[in-house]
Amino acid sequence: MNHSSIGAARWRKFKSSKAAMFGLVVFLTIAFICVFSSQLFHFDSNAIDLESTLLPPSRMHWLGTDQIGRDILARTFAAGRISLLVGVASVALALLIGTLLGALAGYFGGWVDNLIMRFVDMVMTFPPIIVLMTLAAVIGSGTGKTVIVIGLLSWPLVCRLVRARVLSIREMEFVAAARTLGASHTYILFKHCMPNTMDVLVVFSSLGFVSAILAEAGLSFLGLGVQFPDASWGSLISIAREASVLKQYPWIWLPSGVFIVVTALSANFIGDGLRQTFDPKTNKE
Amino acid sequence: MLKYIFKRLLVNIPTMFAILVTVFVLINMAPGDPVDAFVPPNTALTDEQKAVLRHDLGLDKALPVRFVIWIGQVASGDLGYRYKNGAKVLDEIQSRVMPTLLLAFSGLAGGSLLGIMLGIFSSRRYNSRIDHLLSIFAYVAISSPVFLLGILGMYLFSLKLGWFPTGGYSDPGKDNPLTILYYLALPASVLSIQFIAILMRYTRAGLLGVMTQDYIRTARAKGLSARAVTLRHAFPNALIPIVTVIGANLSALIGGAVFVETVFSWPGLGMLFLDGIESRDYPLIMGIALLMAMAILLVNMLTDVIYSWIDPRISLK
Numbered sequence: 001m002n003h004s005s006i007g008a009a010r011w012r013k014f015k016s017s018k019a020a021m022f023g024l025v026v027f028l029t030i031a032f033i034c035v036f037s038s039q040l041f042h043f044d045s046n047a048i049d050l051e052s053t054l055l056p057p058s059r060m061h062w063l064g065t066d067q068i069g070r071d072i073l074a075r076t077f078a079a080g081r082i083s084l085l086v087g088v089a090s091v092a093l094a095l096l097i098g099t100l101l102g103a104l105a106g107y108f109g110g111w112v113d114n115l116i117m118r119f120v121d122m123v124m125t126f127p128p129i130i131v132l133m134t135l136a137a138v139i140g141s142g143t144g145k146t147v148i149v150i151g152l153l154s155w156p157l158v159c160r161l162v163r164a165r166v167l168s169i170r171e172m173e174f175v176a177a178a179r180t181l182g183a184s185h186t187y188i189l190f191k192h193c194m195p196n197t198m199d200v201l202v203v204f205s206s207l208g209f210v211s212a213i214l215a216e217a218g219l220s221f222l223g224l225g226v227q228f229p230d231a232s233w234g235s236l237i238s239i240a241r242e243a244s245v246l247k248q249y250p251w252i253w254l255p256s257g258v259f260i261v262v263t264a265l266s267a268n269f270i271g272d273g274l275r276q277t278f279d280p281k282t283n284k285e
Numbered sequence: 286m287l288k289y290i291f292k293r294l295l296v297n298i299p300t301m302f303a304i305l306v307t308v309f310v311l312i313n314m315a316p317g318d319p320v321d322a323f324v325p326p327n328t329a330l331t332d333e334q335k336a337v338l339r340h341d342l343g344l345d346k347a348l349p350v351r352f353v354i355w356i357g358q359v360a361s362g363d364l365g366y367r368y369k370n371g372a373k374v375l376d377e378i379q380s381r382v383m384p385t386l387l388l389a390f391s392g393l394a395g396g397s398l399l400g401i402m403l404g405i406f407s408s409r410r411y412n413s414r415i416d417h418l419l420s421i422f423a424y425v426a427i428s429s430p431v432f433l434l435g436i437l438g439m440y441l442f443s444l445k446l447g448w449f450p451t452g453g454y455s456d457p458g459k460d461n462p463l464t465i466l467y468y469l470a471l472p473a474s475v476l477s478i479q480f481i482a483i484l485m486r487y488t489r490a491g492l493l494g495v496m497t498q499d500y501i502r503t504a505r506a507k508g509l510s511a512r513a514v515t516l517r518h519a520f521p522n523a524l525i526p527i528v529t530v531i532g533a534n535l536s537a538l539i540g541g542a543v544f545v546e547t548v549f550s551w552p553g554l555g556m557l558f559l560d561g562i563e564s565r566d567y568p569l570i571m572g573i574a575l576l577m578a579m580a581i582l583l584v585n586m587l588t589d590v591i592y593s594w595i596d597p598r599i600s601l602k
Contacts, residue, residue: 122303125581127540130558130574134308137562137570214430218544221432222559240436241548243451247444257433264428 013277020273023266030263034084037077045078046070046229057251064251066239075231076255082232083260086147087213091205093151094212098158099194099201105159106166107189117163120156128153132215136224143232146225150215154208161200166193199278206271210264217260233260289593293586304578305359308571309352359575365568369560374572377557384454385553387465388472389542396477396538397484397531404488409515411493419485426482431541435475435548442471452550472549476541480534487530491523498522524595532588536581 014020033040043061049069057064063072105116123131135149169175169192178188213233219225220234221241233256240246240253330338339345343354358365364374407416426434443451449471455464495501496519504518543555550556554573561569 118299118303119307122300122307125300125304125536125578125585126574127536127543127577127581129540129543130577133543133558133562134570134574137565210428217430218432221430221544222547224562234430237433237436240440246436246440250440253436257437260433261425261429265424268424268428 010277014273017273017276019269020276023269023273026262027266027270030080030259030266031084034077034080037074037081041071041074041077043071043074045074054249063255064249066249066252072251072255075236076233076259079231079233079236079256080259080263082143082226082230083213083216083234084263086143086150086216086226086232087209089147090150090154090212090216091208093147094154094158094208095201095205096155097151098155099162099197101155102159102162103166103189103193103197106163107170107185107193109167113163116159120159123153123156128211128215129218132219133222133224136219141219141224142227143230146216146219149219149225150212153215154212157208158201158204161204162197165197165200169193169196203271203275203278206267206274210267210271213260213267214264233257290586290590293589297582297586301578301582305356305575306352308574308578309355310348313348313351313567355571364572364575367561367569368566369564369569374568377569378554378572378576381552381554381557383457384551385539385542385546385555387457387469388476388545388551388553389538391469391473392476392480392538392542393531393535395473396480399477400481400484401488401527403481404485405492405515405520407485408489408492408496409511423482423486426478429479430544431475431479432544432548434478435472435545438471438475439548452548454550454552472545472551475548476538476545479541480538483534484527484530488523488527491526492519495519495522521595525592528588528591528595532584535584539577539580 038045047070049065051069052061052065053067053069055061055065055069061071061073063076065071066075101116105113131153132149135152136146139145139149139152166189175188175192178192183191216225216232217234217237220232221238223238226232226235236256237253237260245252336345343351346354355365362375364378366372367374367377403419407419410416439451442448450468453468455468457465492515501514501518504514509518542553543558545551546553546555547559554576557569558573560566561573
């Protein structure tokens with residue numbers, strides 16, 4: 001089996017989708033600027049300047065300043081770094097929990113499967129935001145805790161996907177062959193089942209990332225997510241809950257709104273591209 | 286049919302019980318002393334006074350005992366009292382149900398209608414410029430947080446154009462329909478945007494899938510108009526996935542209501558829930574979570590029943 005040629009073929013296929021490539025370029029650009037924002041911009045995101053508060057966009061402050069004179073451009077990208085970080089970390093957490101429990105449920109079946117999957121069904125009954133808010137009330141708020149809250153919300157979907165895949169792999173002949181050769185459960189799970197769930201996990205990661213940054217934004221908007229002194233795109237938008245800011249100072253909240261939408265949009269495009277890339281039905285070329 | 290409904294009802298009982306247990310356990314794991322919620326921030330209570338208060342509220346009993354007591358109360362329609370102001374949870378919820386139902390149903394009805402219509406429209410103009418534009422709209426809509434849509438809507442239509450109020454609610458029991466609509470229009474539209482986008486995409490995809498079937502070619506060969514072919518022959522067969530999507534997204538719609546209510550100060554369950562979360566009002570949080578779970582299980586059941594009504598083959602399984 002030649003892995004590099006499969007990878008190359010998939011990349012060719014991914015590349016052929018204009019929307020996916022557009023999404024990838026936009027996403028990487030935003031991620032790059034956010035990560036290196038403190039080196040790229042002249043202003044510090046937390047520097048207070050009471051001489052220049054609530055300035056509209058100008059040559060000096062490209063996106064204006066807020067109530068205590070902080071530069072909005074620098075703040076928006078610093079907030080983006082937190083938003084992206086929470087997105088990536090909570091997807092990683094969801095993958096960890098979901099893959100583990102999903103593999104257990106799918107591989108062993110029986111009461112293990114029943115117990116895990118009934119719990120999954122139940123969590124997925126509730127509107128996500130209700131689960132998020134309840135978890136936030138129990139676990140607390142702040143950047144790290146928000147990662148845990150969103151991770152705990154998102155793993156059931158991973159669990160379902162992995163279980164379904166492991167369930168079908170388990171019955172395949174090469175697994176039966178491995179078992180007759182005396183392979184242990186752990187060996188079969190990690191060497192045979194897990195590699196075959198990669199495609200599902202890759203697709204989930206991109207689309208789950210979209211849900212995660214939207215969830216973080218929602219929590220922070222309600223005041224239950226990222227807390228001062230950190231700020232995320234959601235918490236910058238929540239400033240607009242004050243009517244005067246909403247009406248008179250749109251430059252404070254609008255950029256964060258635009259960046260959330262553009263980031264989620266590009267990640268959605270990437271996700272759809274990946275889904276087509278890994279879908280055997282579209283593998284005709 | 287009745288037997289089928291009854292069976293679905295029985296299947297949902299274990300799920301309901303699991304929900305009860307989880308909500309209860311989760312809420313009781315929360316850090317922070319709920320007794321503190323009764324005390325004004327600047328007054329210091331002695332430990333004895335706190336203990337008395339804790340006893341009065343039943344917070345000193347063991348968890349399983351409190352769970353059994355709670356289940357018994359719930360079964361008799363008593364959801365307990367709010368920590369915050371001592372009001373009955375059931376009364377509080379009842380006073381907020383109507384606004385949320387009004388908001389959610391208008392969003393659901395308007396959104397379903399518009400989403401299906403746009404889906405049919407864009408499938409009939411497959412690959413045209415307007416089809417592409419609608420696709421872009423759908424992508425942007427599902428990539429936007431609901432509260433951002435709310436804020437943008439308020440900025441544009443209330444603050445800049447002055448067409449709608451920035452918030453508030455008009456009681457359907459007291460005011461005339463026009464006043465109700467005046468307050469309802471913007472929040473309901475905001476709530477339904479994502480619903481419209483998702484439904485439109487599924488309707489379009491469903492119709493495009495059905496359109497290649499042989500019976501469509503037959504209908505065309507009979508000389509039926511394109512309109513009759515789409516509406517009478519293709520649409521009913523594309524309806525199953527559409528009902529699934531409506532059912533599956535209803536819980537997202539209810540979740541979206543939390544944000545819409547917060548943005549537009551709409552006095553519904555979502556705002557009450559946020560209030561409960563902020564003040565760690567356990568009985569209130571449990572009461573609302575329970576109600577939502579029941580509502581959603583009910584909707585899932587309803588979706589199943591609608592399936593068997595649209596497609597008689599399903600009820601045989």
